[in-house]
Amino acid sequence: MNNKFDALKDDDSGDHDQDQGSPKDSEKEKTEDEEQNSSRKKMSVPGAGEHPLQYNYTFWYSRRTPGRPASTQSYEQNIKQIGSFASVEQFWRFYSHMIRPGDLTGHSDFHLFKEGIKPMWEDDANKMGGKWIIRLRKGLASRCWENLILAMLGEQFMVGEEICGAVVSVRFQEDIISIWNKTASDQATTARIRDTLRRVLNLPPNTIMEYKTHTDSIKAWVDFHGLVNPSGGC
């Protein structure tokens, strides 16, 4: 029963992503899309007797350094991998050792993405995609985030391979949760994601949900900052 984490990687930094790209196939079935982006050392595997997940996932955390304008900061520098997991039990191990989003301070985000997909607009899996955004008043983020990621890990969205990951963004006056999918133009998929979101988050019918394509996000970012240095995030 020991050493459940033998196969878990030590992803303490995104700095050395480049030399880890191993095309080695995992035992889990992966689509070509998911294989394209290989920022992993070794795939996580479920421990004996654990409950496997449909996909492996990676937790990320990012925080904007206070006092510096966003346009001068590299998103990739500010984002940090916390760890990857392949089973329900492994997920809880990470989750219970991280603070809740509601307790985060400053301009920071938790990201939970399928292993191999970076939480960035430019990632191959994301570049044609978009996200559903829900703005939450303060105090709701932790619970909404929990319900969102539990639905994602438990494959409740039923949109095949479309889901890329989820983000909770802690901001000054509000918090934002979002879920990213691969194909922004696939309306059947985005509608299904929206309906599932409503159900799992138990949102009142008048909640405003906004779908944003990543190309629009990039455009808005460039317009606002006047620099061509866009990256993921809300």
Place this chain on the structure above:
Amino acid sequence: MEVSRRRILQKHLEPARPLRRCIHVDTEPKINAGTCAQALMTEEDPETTIGIEQFCKIVNLHKQKGRISYNRDFLIGLASCPEARKKPQFLPEHPIVLMEARDLAHLKLHEMKWNGGKEDMVAERLHSP
């Protein structure tokens, strides 16, 4: 000519008769739920005969349907098991990382509220569009 033709026919038909009789006699007295189901299955078999390509298609469809899915309650039920409370072996040192597993009792608490349907679960837009 005629005689020889008849002989041929007889020769061909003869072995078929006892076989048919055999099946008839053997299966009839043994009918129960099991054999009934079996009979139904064999009856349906010819209709669902499919080519290899079609078979592969069906297998792939089932694979997609056969995703590993868990509902919220099941996932939360596993949160308290000892395996889920261990500290991950590789955990970066970071202000958001806790040295000890935090209490996840709130999950169950929320669930109770959730089921009660009384929770004030309002997400709203703070910024006017």
